[in-house]
Amino acid sequence: MTVELAGLTLANPLLVASGCGGTGRELVPCLGEQGLAALGGFVTRSITLDARAGGPAPRVVETPSGLLHATGLPNPGIDLFLATELPWLARQDTRVVVSVAGRTIGEYAELARRLGRSPGLAAIEVNVDALETGSGEPFQAASVVAAVKRDLPRGLPVLVKIRPDLVRVVETVRVVLEAGADAVVVGTAQPAALPDGRPAGLSGPAVRPLALRCVTEVCAAFPAAQVVGGGGIATAADARSFLAAGAVAVQVGAALLHDPTTAARLAADLTQELV
Amino acid sequence: MTVATGERAGAVHVSGELLDTKRIGAFRHLTVVAPGVPERFRPGNFVAISLGDSSFLARRSYWVHRVRPVGGYGAAIQLVVDPNGVGGAWLAGLPAGSRIKVTGPLGRPFALPKEPVSCLLVGEGYSAAPLFPLAERLRERGCAVTMVVAGADEAHLLSSLEARRSVRAVTVVTADGSVGQKGRVAGVIEEALARSQAEVVYAAGPHDTLHAVAAAAEAHGAWSQTAVEVPQPCATGLCHGCPVPVVGEDGVARVARACSDGPVLRGDRVRWGDLG
Numbered sequence: 101m102t103v104e105l106a107g108l109t110l111a112n113p114l115l116v117a118s119g120c121g122g123t124g125r126e127l128v129p130c131l132g133e134q135g136l137a138a139l140g141g142f143v144t145r146s147i148t149l150d151a152r153a154g155g156p157a158p159r160v161v162e163t164p165s166g167l168l169h170a171t172g173l174p175n176p177g178i179d180l181f182l183a184t185e186l187p188w189l190a191r192q193d194t195r196v197v198v199s200v201a202g203r204t205i206g207e208y209a210e211l212a213r214r215l216g217r218s219p220g221l222a223a224i225e226v227n228v229d230a231l232e233t234g235s236g237e238p239f240q241a242a243s244v245v246a247a248v249k250r251d252l253p254r255g256l257p258v259l260v261k262i263r264p265d266l267v268r269v270v271e272t273v274r275v276v277l278e279a280g281a282d283a284v285v286v287g288t289a290q291p292a293a294l295p296d297g298r299p300a301g302l303s304g305p306a307v308r309p310l311a312l313r314c315v316t317e318v319c320a321a322f323p324a325a326q327v328v329g330g331g332g333i334a335t336a337a338d339a340r341s342f343l344a345a346g347a348v349a350v351q352v353g354a355a356l357l358h359d360p361t362t363a364a365r366l367a368a369d370l371t372q373e374l375v
Numbered sequence: 376m377t378v379a380t381g382e383r384a385g386a387v388h389v390s391g392e393l394l395d396t397k398r399i400g401a402f403r404h405l406t407v408v409a410p411g412v413p414e415r416f417r418p419g420n421f422v423a424i425s426l427g428d429s430s431f432l433a434r435r436s437y438w439v440h441r442v443r444p445v446g447g448y449g450a451a452i453q454l455v456v457d458p459n460g461v462g463g464a465w466l467a468g469l470p471a472g473s474r475i476k477v478t479g480p481l482g483r484p485f486a487l488p489k490e491p492v493s494c495l496l497v498g499e500g501y502s503a504a505p506l507f508p509l510a511e512r513l514r515e516r517g518c519a520v521t522m523v524v525a526g527a528d529e530a531h532l533l534s535s536l537e538a539r540r541s542v543r544a545v546t547v548v549t550a551d552g553s554v555g556q557k558g559r560v561a562g563v564i565e566e567a568l569a570r571s572q573a574e575v576v577y578a579a580g581p582h583d584t585l586h587a588v589a590a591a592a593e594a595h596g597a598w599s600q601t602a603v604e605v606p607q608p609c610a611t612g613l614c615h616g617c618p619v620p621v622v623g624e625d626g627v628a629r630v631a632r633a634c635s636d637g638p639v640l641r642g643d644r645v646r647w648g649d650l651g
Binding site: 119120121122126127129130145153154155156157158159160161162164165166167169171174304305334354356357358359360361 | 385386388425429430431432433434476478605606608609611612613614615616617618628629630635651
């Protein structure tokens with residue numbers, strides 16, 4: 101049984117969250133015989149215009165029931181990604197969602213133009229948190245979405261990943277939907293800090309109840325919206341609670357770092373559930 | 376002389392059984408039955424272990440110290456655990472019979488010389504663990520193997536007695552002089568290189584030791600292979616959380632992932648000064 105997300109048909113409601121599946125190749129041995137086809141979809145780590153080496157160590161730090169991460173978005177840049185990673189991903193018989201991150205609205209638009217000309221991807225996920233100024237501001241998120249939609253040469257669905265900040269999440273979802281988002285992903289990491297004070301994201305089971313509350317509020321406020329839920333999902337029961345709250349699909353992320361076989365297990369379990 | 380590039384072996388994810396745990400000096404030696412891991416193991420590989428308390432999400436990596444046959448179980452792996460820190464203390468405190476989630480073998484192993492050349496192996500503390508199976512593999516290939524085993528004191532030294540059986544010569548160095556020569560690796564590496572006439576140097580230990588060995592090897596015109604130890608949050612290449620600054624073949628500065636591009640890297644490729 102399949103699910104429909106933003107006009108796409110997914111084999112099951114489980115997607116691997118951005119930044120938690122490496123380039124995809126590293127995940128293959130953990131997914132069984134099907135490889136990435138076992139997933140409803142694979143979201144790439146965030147791709148930027150220029151190559152980024154990533155930040156200094158430590159990048160990922162353990163905290164009770166969570167992981168703090170400040171990777172600095174290491175990625176090869178859009179050119180190398182399109183040349184070396186996307187062609188392989190496109191052959192994997194799964195829905196490939198490319199996460200994009202820019203410093204400015206112009207960079208997002210350029211990324212959208214480049215990706216729109218490339219075969220093999222099913223959708224774009226906009227990581228609005230990477231903006232240099234105004235990250236977290238609903239109107240900035242909406243401006244990014246509008247720019248991305250305007251510059252996409254064909255009807256590629258645009259997913260927008262939104263911070264599960266209860267105070268602003270409903271407003272943010274409203275404005276990005278108005279700006280043309282085809283679906284929203286509620287479940288970016290919570291803003292946090294590493295012990296040395298550097299800004300970081302907090303992911304893992306610690307944030308799950310917060311994310312679930314946000315998904316619940318968003319689904320109640322916008323019953324017709326397509327919502328993907330995520331945040332600390334580690335078991336099929338966790339995933340089901342997000343689906344029960346109204347999410348069409350779910351993303352699993354940090355749990356893969358603890359046990360890379362989680363995705364295959366959840367996908368199998370959720371597929372069974374739907375049959 | 377050429378050095379074969381490391382190959383990636385597929386890893387398995389298994390629930391392993393802790394068959395035996397014993398204290399040797401300051402460390403604890405664990406024998407773990409982890410089906411599928413011994414068959415795929417190459418010296419320099421490591422395993423990732425999930426802590427039993429699932430509120431600790433980061434994985435803990437351990438060098439595979441030895442693969443040995445165990446009656447009725449096929450083969451088992453041996454790990455050397457420093458019982459410090461949350462993960463080490465938990466693992467060291469586990470009773471025999473415990474189940475442990477193990478992923479492995481992981482990482483790029485030591486590259487082996489194609490010809491039977493002279494090799495120098497330099498290890499410090501528990502980190503010396505992967506050099507012992509490497510010594511056996513090199514000896515099988517007809518390489519003359521010399522070893523330097525170092526530690527803070529006798530308790531923090533891996534079995535030099537055993538090393539003496541499998542290699543041509545062993546130099547033991549302790550910081551406090553409790554056994555062998557008193558000093559650090561950096562103080563004996565020049566002489567060890569000169570005496571062994573090694574063409575390939577393998578090193579495993581703290582970063583400053585690896586740096587000293589890599590620099591000395593380069594000065595002698597020898598290849599060096601260093602087993603770099605940094606925390607590896609996922610250990611499987613997914614999270615980009617184990618950066619190691621390197622220089623590519625093209626001379627361009629890059630950042631490698633210790634867990635999947637390493638942990639064994641050419642010593643002349645690591646930007647030691649930038650490695651925290």
